[in-house]
Amino acid sequence: MKYSRKQITKAGEKLLTSKSQDEIDEALVLINDWRTSHLFPLVTLKNSLLRLLTKVKIEPILVSQRLKRLTSIEYKLDMNPTMGLGGMQDIGGYRCVVKDVKDLKKLDKALAEQRIAHKLEKIVDYAQKPKHSGYRSIHFVYKYSSKKENYDGLKLELQIRTKLQHNWATAVETAGIITKTSLKSNQGPDEWLNFFKVVSSLFAIKEKLPVMDEHLVLSMEDLMVKVYNYCQELNILPKLKAIRVSTNKIETENIAGDYYLLNINIIKKIVIINTFKKNQFEIASNEYLRLEKSINENENAVVLVAAASIKTLKKAYPSYFLDTSEFIQSIEKMNTNSQRLNLVN
Template sequence: MKYSRKKITKAGNILLTSKSEEEINDALNLINDWRTNHLQPLKVMKRRLVKLLEKSKISPILISQRLKRLTSIVYKLDLNPQMGLGGMQDVGGYRAVLKDVKDLYKLKAILENTNYYNRFEKCNDYVENPKPSGYRSIHYIYKYSSKVPEYDQLKVELQIRTKLQHNWATAVETAGIITKTSLKSSQGPDEWLIFFRVVSSLFAIKENLPVLDEHKDNTMQELMVECYNLCVKLNVIDTLKALRVTTEHLEKQKFPGDYYLIHINTEKKGVTINVFSKSKYELATQKYLEIERKIDDSKSAVVLVSATSFKDLKKAYPSYFLDTSEFLNALEKINTNCIKLELIKTNG
């Protein structure tokens, strides 16, 4: 690696504790350079994943990659101070969203039984053992080997999840904007946290997966009633629908490029996109840092991602367009079924 783990951790600590503007700027530039170095491993690993999926005849809903946002890096360091920035394993991340659990487990078996991914370091299965928040996905950490010092030994994270799990995660991130908290890290208003845990277990039942421990004694009908009541109390459906960003003006553009810098203003519900070719990746990451330094985290967000078209971009990162339409479709079906069940019970 170009930078030692110790040096990166020191830069992260400066970011968290220093009051010197010069020190912070130097740390930011170093961190951004280190973060940028993850683009090459990500590109190679994602390409290998695509080939593996094609060979295995698995058709993913989408494949995407991103560089972790500075705000997310700082937040994670605050939550895990003992980890240190040098120990962070998901600064570079790529993701495959699969049609269903069958495809998910097929890919899981292939990933864990092939020498194709011989740099494998660790697996966290949050599908069989979901996080307390209700989050479900399978995470793999890989260490990249290269003759180029900048890329050698860098770690990247692969996430694989089903479409339903992806819809849930998107809604949690978007709702976090409403509450101005990190709901996905179990931080925020209790009722919103309870709501997403209940929906997680209902989605799990639909996919024949384990419900959360707290719901093991609940029937599906009881969870549906709780989901419906919380939906009404929190006005979930109307609130999430009202958040959506208008993108018609963007959809008319072709957006030829490889890297997309998405800057969303959550207050004005507007989004700006800058497009960069592969050869301009350094300019893209410089612009990324420039915007990160200026924005007010409570009113806007920025992320650098890779996609082949605007359509794929929106599909891969719906939370950055405040688009929870697929989650809402699933939620409305649950609520409709709940009402039918209650009517049947009432009319006995």
Template sequence: MIYSKKQISKAGKVLLTSKSQEDINIALDIINTWRTSHLHPLRVMKNALLRILLNSSINPILVSQRLKRLSSIEYKLDLNENMGLGGMQDIGGYRVVLKDLKDLIKLQKTLEKPNRRHKLERVVDYVQTPKKSGYRSIHFIYRYSSKVEKHDGLKLELQVRTKLQHNWATAVETAGIFTKTSLKSSQGPDDWLEFFQVVSSLFAIKEELPKLEIHADKNMEELMVYCYNLCNKLNILTTLKALRVSTNKIETDNFPGEYYILNINIKEMKVQILIYDKKEYERATREYLRLEKSITEGENAVVLVLASSIKSLKKAYPSYFLDTSEFIQALEKINRNCETLKLVK
């Protein structure tokens, strides 16, 4: 790594505690340089994953990559006082979404085999043992090995989840933007947290996975009624349907690029997309940091992602477009079944 773990952690501490703008700017430059160094390893690891999927005859719904947002870094550090930035494992993150649990288990078994080059440091299974919020995914944390100093030793996190689990996570992130809270970290209005916990357990029943512990004594019909009532109380469907950002009809493959910066204006429901080719990664990361310094939390959000086209970008990161279409469809089906089975009046 170009900076030691201690240097990175010190920069993270300055970012959170310093009152000197000059010191903060120096810390931001260090953090951004270190964050940018994850881009090449991410590309290498994603390509390796694609080969594994092909050799395993698994057809993914999507594979995506991203660099962690500065606001997310600050939030995570603030939430975990004893965590140093140098030890954060998901600065560089990539994700694969699979059709169903069968494909997920098949890939999990393959990935858990020893990696001949990059060390698999840890596996966290939130599918069988979900978070309190209802979040489900399997996290694989790798330590990247390279002869290039700035890349050697970097940690990367791979998230593996099913399409249904991805739809849930997308809706949670979108609702979190709307409520201006971190619902995915179990922070926010109790009713909204309850709603997503109930849906998580309903989705778990569909995938034949364990329900959340708090729903251990409830059957599917009881959970459906619970979901139906919260849906109406919070006006969930109307709210989520209204939260869809305009992309100015650019959902085509006519915008080739490698790096995309999404600058989301939550108040105006618009997103500005900046496109950079493979050779422009330094310019892209500089602009990313500049925009991050200028945003107002709760009103704007900005993220740098890697994708092959605008179309694939929106498919991979629907929450950044506040698009929860597939989650809404699942919710409407639950509510229709409640009415058809006359579980509610």
């Protein structure tokens, strides 16, 4: 790697604790340079994944990649003070969403058996054993191997999940904007946290996966009633519908690029998109950092991602467009069934 893990960790500590703006700016330059170095390995591993998907005959719903946002880095460091930035394994992340659990298990097996030059350091199966928040996915952590010093030893994380699990995760991130908390990290109002846990178990029943431990004694009907009641009490669905960012004009403009820098204004419900070619990734990364330093976290979200088009970008990261339409459809169907079966008054 271009920097040692000790250097990176020290920069992360300065970012969180230094009272000197010059020190913070110096740390940000180093962190951004290190973050940018993950782009090339990400492309390499994503292409390896695409070849594997073809080999095992899995048609993915989507495959995407992104660099971790500065606000997410700071939050994770704050929540895990003993970890250190040098130990963070998802600065460069890529994702594959598949149709169902059958494809998920098939891909999980293929990845575990795949022989590549890069070391598979860890597999964590949150699909079978969800996080306390209800989050489900399978994570693969790789240590990149390269003759080029800048890339050798970098850690990257692959997440694979079903479409239903992806819809759940998208809704949690979007709802976090409504509650102004990190629901995905199990932080926030208990009612909202409990709602998503119940939905996680209901989705698990549909996918024939284990429910959350706290729901083992409840029937599917009990869980459906809980979802219905939470929706009524918290006005959840109208709130999710109300903050969606309109992208109709953007999608018809056919904006082409390899990297997309999104600046989403949550208050005005608009998104500004800058596009960059592959050979402009350093320019894109520097602009990413500039925007991150200038935004109001409660009003804006900025992220740099790679995608084939705006449509695939929106499909891969609906949470960045505050789009929970598929999740809402699932919940509305549950609520309708609850009423039809006379489970609620």
